Amino acid sequence: MVSRWPSRLAVALLIFSTPVATQQSSEPSEGRSTPSALFKKVIDNQEHGEKVLDQYERIQRDEARPPAAGDPRPAVTKVWRVFPTGAGVDKIPLSPEGKPAENYRSDLEKLEKYLAWIVEDGAGQKEAYAKAERKRKDRFELLEATHQAFIFTPDGEDTRGGRTLLRYTIKPNPSYRPTTRNTTIFTRVRGTIWLDQQTSQMAKIDGTVTDDISIALFLAKVYKGSHFMQERYEVAPGVWQATFEQYDFDGRKFLLTFSIHERTFYSDYKRVGPPREAIELVRTELSKLGPASATR
Secondary structure (H helix, E strand, C coil), rough: CCCCHHHHHHHHHHCCCCCEEEEECCCCCCCCCCCCHHHHHHHHHHHHHHHCCCCEEEEEEEEEECCCCCCCCCEEEEEEEEEEEECCCEEEECCCCCECCHHHHHHHHHHHHHHHHHHHHHHHHHHHHHHHHHHHHHHHHHHHHHHHHHHEEEEEEEEEEEHHHEEEEEEEECCCCCCCCCHHHHHEEEEEEECCCCCCCCEEEEEEEEECCEEEECCCCECCCEEEEEEEEEECCCCEEEEEEEEEEEECCCCCEEEEEEEEEEEEEECCCHHHHHHHHHHHHHHHHHCCCCCC
């Protein structure tokens, strides 16, 4: 249970990867977008990317590392096939090598049944979609809050794979006044982001918690010095998504301390489309599996 709400905190922290408020020491060079135009494109790209992700499956590999160097406990690795369902995702467990696990076929059959259900036009389906839309709306509202929450200062350029990345440092805007507990997080983080110059996509973010953050009605706290990072690449033509995330969180929940050190890798992005298209792909795969086979 402890790992769920730090994951939600990480999502909130990563949202500030969309810059709006800026400090610019000189005029933009000829042919380069003005800061306001560039940042509007970044916002639009972030929102579009989230919507597009609803039609892409991918492989997710989580590696939970021991909290301290020399800790004898082994790293724990979990791998899933993450499949969009229209109103969320289904995570089918795989082996540590990324191969179908023991119950792969039964898990795939459950996914097929859910997709067959979600494409119907009933009250339950409408509520499932409405719930997913409310979650997206909340996230987009946090995105909009970054308009006032941060100051982004140009800090040079880097290259990655032959592409130019514009580097910006991030710090809280001292005039910003949070309106919710989630937006309070924005006042206690700072870091660096890299924007792909050619596409106005967010390519990387690296941030640190600068002061203790109380969450969950103050029953939990993430300590100062906790760190997070995300890298994003073009995984399909015009589609940028996360390929790597790292969280190093220390804190407490109730009276118990915790230390979370996790790395997540995302790979094998493949478009499966909306549920009406995706269900046919799942049915085709099931037809190729033997009745008791756990392999594709």
